[in-house]
Structure formats: C-alpha cells, structure tokens
Amino acid sequence: MKDTQLFESNRTAWNEALEYHQKARGNSLQSGFSKPDFTTFERDCDAVLIKKLDEIGLCGKTIAQMPCNNGRELLSLMRFGAKEAVGFDISDSAIEEARRLAAISGLNARFERVNILDLARSEDHEQRESPDLGGLNVQNYDNCFDFIYVSEGSLQWFPDLDAYFSVIRRVLKQNGTLLVFEMHPFAYFFENGFESERPDFETLTPYFEKGPYHYENGLDYIGGERYETKDGYWFMHTLSDILNAMLRNGIALQSFEEYNLEMANNAATKLMDKFPLSYILTGGRAAR
Numbered sequence: 001m002k003d004t005q006l007f008e009s010n011r012t013a014w015n016e017a018l019e020y021h022q023k024a025r026g027n028s029l030q031s032g033f034s035k036p037d038f039t040t041f042e043r044d045c046d047a048v049l050i051k052k053l054d055e056i057g058l059c060g061k062t063i064a065q066m067p068c069n070n071g072r073e074l075l076s077l078m079r080f081g082a083k084e085a086v087g088f089d090i091s092d093s094a095i096e097e098a099r100r101l102a103a104i105s106g107l108n109a110r111f112e113r114v115n116i117l118d119l120a121r122s123e124d125h126e127q128r129e130s131p132d133l134g135g136l137n138v139q140n141y142d143n144c145f146d147f148i149y150v151s152e153g154s155l156q157w158f159p160d161l162d163a164y165f166s167v168i169r170r171v172l173k174q175n176g177t178l179l180v181f182e183m184h185p186f187a188y189f190f191e192n193g194f195e196s197e198r199p200d201f202e203t204l205t206p207y208f209e210k211g212p213y214h215y216e217n218g219l220d221y222i223g224g225e226r227y228e229t230k231d232g233y234w235f236m237h238t239l240s241d242i243l244n245a246m247l248r249n250g251i252a253l254q255s256f257e258e259y260n261l262e263m264a265n266n267a268a269t270k271l272m273d274k275f276p277l278s279y280i281l282t283g284g285r286a287a288r
C-alpha cells in the first residue's frame with residue numbers, strides 16, 4: 001500500500017471512530033470544558049504526567065499536540081497556564097469536535113486538520129524567527145512551539161519515524177521541550193487482537209516486525225464497541241526505533257522514565273502491572 005493510500009485509510013478510520021467515542025462519552029466533554037478548572041488528566045497514569053508538566057512549566061508558553069484527536073488533552077494542558085495552543089490531526093471529525101470544545105472552553109487554542117508529515121515544507125526553517133501566533137495567520141509552523149506534547153497511541157500511525165521526528169524538530173523552538181507520554185512497546189504487544197479471556201500468544205505483536213497491523217474491530221477504545229472496518233493501519237516501533245529516530249533527526253534526549261501504568265484502556269494490559277506499559281521521555285533540539 002502506498003503511503004498516500006495508507007494515510008487516507010487512517011483518516012477514514014479515525015473519522016469513523018469518533019462517532020463511537022462520542023456515543024461512549026455522551027456530553028461529558030462539552031459540560032466539562034464549560035467549567036474553568038476541568039481537565040481530562042484524571043486517570044491513574046496521569047499523576048506522573050502532571051509532575052513532569054510542573055517541572056517543565058507551561059506558563060506563558062506556545063504549545064502544540066501532534067496528533068491531538070479531539071483536542072481534549074491539549075485543552076487540558078492549557079489549564080497549566082499556556083498562552084496559546086495549536087492541535088494537529090488528520091481526522092476531519094476529530095478536528096471539528098476539537099474546535100467545538102475550544103469554543104466552549106474559551107481557551108486560546110486552534111486546531112488544524114492536516115497530515116502531520118505535510119508540515120515538512122519550507123526550506124529555511126533554521127533561520128526563521130519565532131512567529132507570533134496571536135494573529136492566527138501562520139503559513140507554516142517552523143520554530144513555533146515552546147512545548148510539544150505527544151501522547152498515547154500517536155507514534156504507531158507513522159510508518160517512518162524519521163519523517164515524523166524531523167517535523168517535530170522543525171516546529172520546536174530552539175529551547176523548546178518535546179514530551180512523549182506513550183504506551184510502551186510492551187503494551188503494543190497486546191494491540192493485535194490479543195484477548196485476555198482467551199489468551200492466544202500467537203496474536204502478540206512481534207516486537208521486531210514493523211507491520212502494518214490492522215484493527216479489524218475498529219478503534220473504539222473508549223466504549224469498547226466492536227465494529228467491522230477495512231481502514232486503520234498501524235506500525236510496531238521498538239524503543240530503539242523511537243530513540244534512534246529522535247537522535248538522528250536532531251532531538252537530544254533529556255529524560256526517560258518507564259512505568260507500569262496502563263494507558264490504553266485495554267483489558268489485557270490492565271492485568272499486567274508487572275510489566276512496562278508506558279513511558280515519558282523529554283527532549284529538545286540538539287545543536288547541529
């Protein structure tokens with residue numbers, strides 16, 4: 001499958017998924033974001049994230065999430081005092097919902113429907129001054145962000161992590177911080193059809209086989225509803241794939257911690273607190 005077909009198939013899959021997510025959530029996000037202190041960082045695993053965010057400090061910063069889905073995490077990050085935010089995602093319906101939630105919250109956040117890899121455009125990104133996003137007129141986002149957030153279920157949609165991290169580097173400011181709070185590759189073992197009620201080890205995702213893999217029962221990780229779909233392809237990235245792609249593309253590692261905290265809402269990994277299930281890494285632009 002060509003990359004353009006793959007990304008369009010994933011766009012369709014995520015457009016389809018939103019309807020199920022909305023059904024499972026009801027209007028909890030709409031009523032939540034109408035209140036000034038609402039955040040979605042209330043899972044057990046979020047305590048480590050909040051501690052890290054407090055260390056980094058978001059006050060007055062320009063922040064981004066890549067990808068952002070329906071914006072709920074980015075809007076929650078705004079509660080840490082960020083000045084402005086931009087969320088990027090390929091899904092039309094997720095971006096529409098994000099814009100509605102931003103309007104309800106009154107927070108200074110904008111949302112762009114885009115394949116993140118298409119942000120690799122302009123030639124002169126090393127020289128560019130940091131633009132002021134206040135005018136909301138930005139043609140490209142090179143050298144824009146003090147802080148970039150990447151959260152669970154994000155890296156798996158990019159077949160080529162070099163291409164992905166080269167975009168992250170160019171949109172990150174010189175002294176900016178990248179924070180990745182992702183599912184550990186160990187947790188991705190159980191994303192290929194493994195069922196805890198009928199454990200079949202043949203269905204574990206092979207660590208060294210990149211894929212693509214396909215979610216045959218859809219992407220409703222909120223309500224758990226199963227539906228048949230032809231779309232939605234993802235990739236297994238090993239820890240060394242992730243770290244090496246960052247380093248090769250000019251992002252220096254600043255910290256790395258692994259946790260046994262479940263973040264996938266997957267019945268199988270919920271039972272596995274003896275294993276690494278998530279990690280937080282931070283990085284910044286390396287000198288070149």
Ligand SMILES: C[S@@+](CC[C@H](N)C(=O)[O-])C[C@H]1O[C@@H](n2cnc3c(N)ncnc32)[C@H](O)[C@@H]1O
Binds near residue numbers: 069073088091116
């Ligand atoms: C599981 S979400 C990750 C964000 C967040 N942690 C969440 O759970 O909502 C995955 C998101 O990646 C987006 N996505 C997949 N491929 C993408 C691409 N090439 N460019 C931009 N967004 C993409 C999907 O539309 C989806 O909203």
